[in-house]
Amino acid sequence: MKQILLLLSLVFYFAGYAQYDSSLDQSEKVNFLQIFAEVSILPKSKTVRGEVSFQFESLEQLDSIFIDAKDMDFSEVLLNGKKVAYTNDRSRIWIKTAFSSKKEYLLQLKYVAQPKQTMYFINWNAPKDPNLSKQVWTQGQGKNTSHWLPSFDDMTEKVIFNLTFNFVKGYQVIANGELIRESAVNDSIVQWEFKMEKPMSSYLVAVAAGNYSKKTIESNTNVPIELYFEPKDSLKVEPTYRYSKQIFDYFEKEIEVAYPWKNYKQIPVQDFLYSGMENTGTTIFADSFVIDSTAFIDQNYVFVNAHELAHQWFGNMITETNGKHHWLHEGFATYYAWLAEKELFGEDYFYWKLYESAEQLKELSDSGKGESLLNPKASSLTYYQKGAWALHILKRLIGEDNFKQSVKNYLLKNAYSNVTKEDFLREVEETSKMDLSAWQKDWLQQSAFQGTEALASLKRSGFITNYMELAPLRETPVSVKKEYLAKALDFPVNEYIGQEAVFQLSGDSSQESIALYKKAFETNNTLVRQAIAVSIEEIPAQLKADFIELLEDESYITKENTLLKLWMQFPEETELYLSKTQGIQGFQNKNVRLLWLVISLVSPEIASEEKEKYFNELSGYTSASLPFGLRQNAFGYLFQINAFTDQNLLDLMEGAQHHNSRFRSYCNSLLDRLLKEEEYRVKYVALSNTMEKPDLEFITKRLQN
Ligand SMILES: [Zn+2]
Structure with a gap:
């Protein structure tokens, strides 16, 4: 039995692998150049309607191409202006016709979707209350932008995105690129047109809409930095965004490669999935970081601010080919955020962060759960903190100047394309002329954390x-x-x-x-x-x-x-x-x-x-x-x-189906706990009499357990 299971799992493994490969294949056979999208977001019905054009060149003769599109319906599909045969398998739309080699095409799609994930609608059907935040925001990484915009789940498909949004009047819309036009469509809808010049992967596409004001500052190199906030938080802008300019200027000086995009925007949103997300030029972050001065000492945005900004180089300008190289994003962003904090808060603070993370990594490693940085299923702790440690040790090994030069070459040679760890190591070897095999073995391949080496490095700090x-x-x-x-x-x-x-x-x-x-x-x-x-x-x-x-x-x-x-x-x-x-x-x-x-x-x-x-x-x-x-x-x-109260019990049920997984699991545990008691079971049964479908099904199932 065990062997049959093993065989089965191998079959699945290869099936999965083959599918993965076929998408990689397309990025080698078709060169997508630009996307022009006009998207209407209808927040009350949680619907998007859009028209998207793809400009591409087929690099060889093909009988079909595909675009990722999850649960979308298409009302018009045109190739070079003419109707074309297609199939929609609810995951991709396949255009089935003969494509000639080295020819440019224009594909136009009209679609409608009700995204189940990736785009989130906050409070559009809540009772009228000026204090409530009404927002729409997206999270592309790990969630697939193709749930609301036909695009590419494959990170190696980099395209220039030109996004236009139609949205309810009275709100601010923020997306990747430069806002080149904002104009009324009619009395209730405003159109927002954004333009980009450089290509990016689809997971970095973002849009946020809400009742936002902004404060604009400028870097030393005149890059506009837009700090968004809701008017109710106007007194919190300074502590929330404290050091934003310093961090930006520090990175440009330290990395010695200019910020790779035209502008930088940061938008706090309610009920975000994580701490922050580095969408190109458009970081979206959790509004729990919107704080007053007293909260600064305990819960400030500085690390996340620096981490997401560092990704604009490490992740967005150059992007991993696939998840196997994820430390090239997270390890770099974490290490550079620590360096920025060192600049702001001093050496002791920096060494304290290194020490704390070494303790966590050592604990994981000592319990036999250490992970190689190259493990595509490694935990965040490994990608983020072990990745940062690997870079810290590498810098000691090859020296500050070599390290800086290697990183600079690595960024410039691979700008706006995809990378693997070999691309980085090649630059380090060429610059330093050193043999890195021991470092690679200890810090990239080994699953155990190199505690002794880390300790020796930490002891350079007197503190x-x-x-x-x-x-x-x-x-x-x-x-x-x-x-x-x-x-x-x-x-x-x-x-x-x-x-x-x-x-x-x-x-x-x-x-x-x-x-x-x-x-x-x-x-x-x-x-x-x-x-x-x-x-x-x-x-x-x-x-x-x-x-x-x-x-x-x-x-x-x-x-x-x-x-x-x-x-x-x-x-x-x-x-x-x-x-x-x-x-x-x-x-x-x-x-x-x-x-x-x-x-x-x-x-x-x-x-x-x-x-x-x-x-x-x-x-x-x-x-x-x-x-x-x-x-x-x-x-x-x-x-x-x-x-x-009854209302609390209903709110708990809503929480148990919330889009934020941490909160959802908290509410589910609490609900389970309450349903163990007769008193609450009776209350939920009574409440269920007034419930409608999704809620009724949800609670009926839970009461049966
Ligand atoms: Zn990150």
Whole structure:
């Protein structure tokens, strides 16, 4: 049986491989030059209607060509202006006719689609509320742009895209390229025309639409950088986009290759699938990074900002041939983002990032799950962080100048085309004249992480050496190591070493510990003080006053942890803590506000009419039109106080079918948990009487389990 299974899996493997190859074949037989698309987006019905023209040249005699098009219907298909035979297999449209060698063609398609993925419609059918974000946005990588625009799933097919959109009046539309025209079609529709000059792969096509304003800045080389925001977030623009110009200018200087596109736009969107996506010239990112100054220390956009911008060279200007070379995108983008952060925040910060990622990679490797960088199914940790480490070690090996020269040659020689790791290694070997076989074996091929080599490299930092003297003392009693801990908290404190010292006090309530906590408070370093709030198990009465002061610190993590611990330990003064934190929201998930509401709800001092108001507020945050991070936080608290309303239960069901997979799986686990209890089963059965088809089917199935 086992052998039959093995044989079967081999057959599938080769079948899959052959299919993959046939698409590669087309990019060698047909040269697609330009795409002109006019796309009408109808957000209420989640529909797109479009007309697309493909300019291409057949490089040999062919009897058919294809365009990827998922679940699309075509009303007109013309080749060089004439009707042509085609088949639509719901994944591709095949044009079946004799194509001559070395001849140019123009293919025109009229289509309609209701994309199931890749294009997402936020809040277009929600109740009217000026505070709600109404948006449309796309995510092409891993999701296939061909769900809303006939295009190419194969990354090696690079084409010049000229995109025109028709969209509801009163919103901003942002897409790849230069906006060359914005004009009214009629009273309710505006047309937006974008133009590109250089080719790109289809997965990098993007469009976002919403109620956006923008702030435009310029790089030192006069590239316009457009920073988009919703008007309600106008006070958050500076902290959100802090250092954008510095990062841009740093990359152009460090890489020594000019930014490869005409402009750069960044757009925050609600309920995004990931942190950010580097669509060509048009980064789309999660609006949980839209922050105020207080949140900056805990949850800023700087790394993602730098990472997505680095991709504009590494990924967009030069693109992997296939997933086997994915570290050429993610390893480079991660390493250059770390370099940008080093420029902004200094060497210690850089080495701390290297150290943290080495720890994670070593843990993965020690548990036998280490992955080669060349494994096409490797995890993000491998592609991103091991990839960055491989480059860091390579730079040490060949020297800074050789490294820079190799990267520059690699980019310039392969500009606007596709690459494999050989293209990069060739440049490194030519520039450095060094034998790279040992590095290749250790860092590209080996599945184990080279911990010893990484450690030797980390020890070049005096800060890491100091940190590593302290870290092994975690199990040592405080009474034995107190001098070391005191030294670690000396002025001026290094925040990572200071935090480590505080973490090592956790669980110890001796007088020696209290004296050290006092010293940690007095460092006045926000992160060291945050470490106290996060890690202390029981607040000694002598430190209560210092704790109350932590409520004023400029960190929402500190505020949240402090409020919770003070309330749990000294409930008699709850009203004082509540008054000190009244009105504070916190991150996008309102971490401080929700805790505040819950404490108010369970405190006997609060009047019942106030409680009703607070409960309605908390309960309202599960609404399907709000960002999923906030909804998730609200569901969590409602579960803890066991107080779901019917509307919360309906919102949870909606969440269990949400497009964001992290949120969806959270809601599904919670729903499963609730359905184990008779009380909630009865409620869902009652609710199902008023439900219509997709929801009714969904809950009926779940109730049967
Ligand atoms: Zn990336």
